[in-house]
Amino acid sequence: CLVSELDQPALAGMVQELAKVPYLDTVLISLDHADEAGFQRARAYFAALRRRTVVLWNDGPTVRQVRDEIESRGTPLSEPGKGRAVWMAFGYVLAENRARAVALHDGDVVGYKRSLLANLVSPILHSSLDFDFCKAYYARATTRLHGRATRLLVRPLLQALGDVVGRHPFLSYLAAFRYPLAGEIALNADLLRLLRIPGDWGLEVGLLFEVLRHRSARRICQANVASLFEHKHQPLSPLDPTQGLHRMAVDIVKHVLRTLAASGVMLQEGLFKGLRVAYQRYAEDAVSDSFAVATFNGLEFDRHAEEETLETFSRALAEGCQQFQEDPLGTPPLPNWARVISAFPEVGPRLIAAVQELGGVVEP
Template sequence: MEYVQERIATLHEFGGSACEDSADTTAAIAETAVVVPMTDREHGSPAAERVLEELESLAPAPAAVVVPVRADADSIGPVREWLESFSLPIQVLWCNSPAMESRLAAAGVSPGAGKGRDVWLALGPATTAAEFVVVHDADVRSYDASHVHRLLAPLTMGFSFSKGYYARIEDERLYGRLFRLFYTPLVRTLADEHNEDILAYLDSFRYALAGEFAARSDLARQLRAPRAWGLEVGTLGDAFDAAGFDGTAQVDLGRHEHDHRGVSGETGLEGMSREVASELLRVVEERGVDPDYETLQERFLATGEGLVGHYRADAAFNGLAYDPASERDQLARYAESITPPGPDRRLPRWADAPFDATAVLEATRPWRTDQRSERRSLGRVDGSAQD
């Protein structure tokens, strides 16, 4: 049995199902908005189909399932019709609709789209519709409705923020490459030179780049979301401020099977590493860490080299394929991403947003003609939006 606790509470899966059977967790689902960001490439995909079908099985149903979608004008209609075919209290948000882009521009929010901005737009309606928010990706081929129970469980126990972790082992090899070969060696390299709590916090998460987290709505309204792939690490920085070690938990979600990305190019892990690096370094700089950028890449490579040895041993112990040369090549590519963070382009906290959730619902759903009556039926949404 593996009982190890990190600086944050670590809730393991020991083989039971007490969490799914808990009356507190079950009751919390009715007070939860589930956010599932998508692009039009998820339309009809087996992974997204599974996620939505599993959400249909939740009893009681969530208060809302908010799906922020990035799609062009020709594809949003079919995507929306497909999403609304599921028996869910679904709210489809067309994140890059002309009306939403105009509203953002009028509010002085600089352009730039990505997963982070989509999730941020969804957090407005989600946090006004429910007491709790669960966020997870739509590309998990092994998704199970129990993940909602598990992510919610810490919130029913007094924690404010919970993060999922899981094994990334598929096709008899180790995945989770950006976390293993970039995030972990970078955080540990910084921790070797700096004794700041933020680094201990970031190193406490067993899969810090997982897309699955849950938060009380009041905490979620304090998140300053980066626009794209820095969302996960940016969320951890804000969670450190709002919840700290004592208010944070991580929960075991078993083993996940994801869609995979290539390494090279802007759409691959190499491009993602630049955004993750920028946000991670911004997070630690804002909380007292002053990195020595002249030596940081070299020290990162040395830390990563040590971890390659550990991963090779772990893979051999489990009979998994492992290619040290490929892993070292990825380390070298990721090292080039380690530069001082650029301009801060994070989105505002929803507590300080330039418009309310009602404006998002109107701008991202141009096909709705009954928005006013719908807002009256969701009285909680209107009341909170006017706080």
């Protein structure tokens, strides 16, 4: 959660709904971009949850000290961002050892209902089911279709890779998810110590691969958590690949390519030209399909905006392919907590003490 999201009505609605959930043990907020005043404001803001709440102030001095010590013991960490915020939250949950299952939410869900959480965690907690990981999916529409990155990048990219690489288990696995970029997931707490976390916009795709490394596909599921879903939209940033949806698209492309390479697929230079041509065809078909869906359902459709998005994603594909060729390994993911604990056995108690010293644990 960014401290700026405290000013948004979406987060206030989420707090109101989560306050009504009877089965939550703890709500943990991994707070980024906050100074002392922002942290104190967050503590007061989340008191409305009326339950045990942990505000993990990632910029707090005692938390920074723990993070610096982790790095000093040979486990380099990424720059601040969503990936590192999630990673810090995983570490704290492991340290407390209170949770059986953990659910992740973005802090910008508009019209949030507590049924979303119930639908997300039920496959993990139900005594008759054997799932360890659940990914949310939902319809992305208001008066128009949303979900641009899924509709116009991920699905056409997977189709194009299937053409140039051939049938591959990872491509089939990713294609099975209706909304692979959803930030809402639930997982068994046992997984928290095993997963490496990408530090960039490839978080959602990277986590899917990490889960598959440690669990059979039969223990991974997806759930329809809401009839409609809306959250903050990233700006397209068509001319700047370091910002907005453009940057996200570049990172997604690199993560998919690196995952395929790690699976033993030989990605030779000539393949990338064929990939870009095949992607273009499938993406153009996706625009036509989206027009048909919008027309049938009486939704607005801005063809120029869709085509501009396609062109941006096409450039992002070229940029992602080039960056992958120049640096196939890329920035390493954040280490799993099993490695951190091995190098720094007292990290759990130290992290708990760091948060408590700041007053980050708020009891009802």
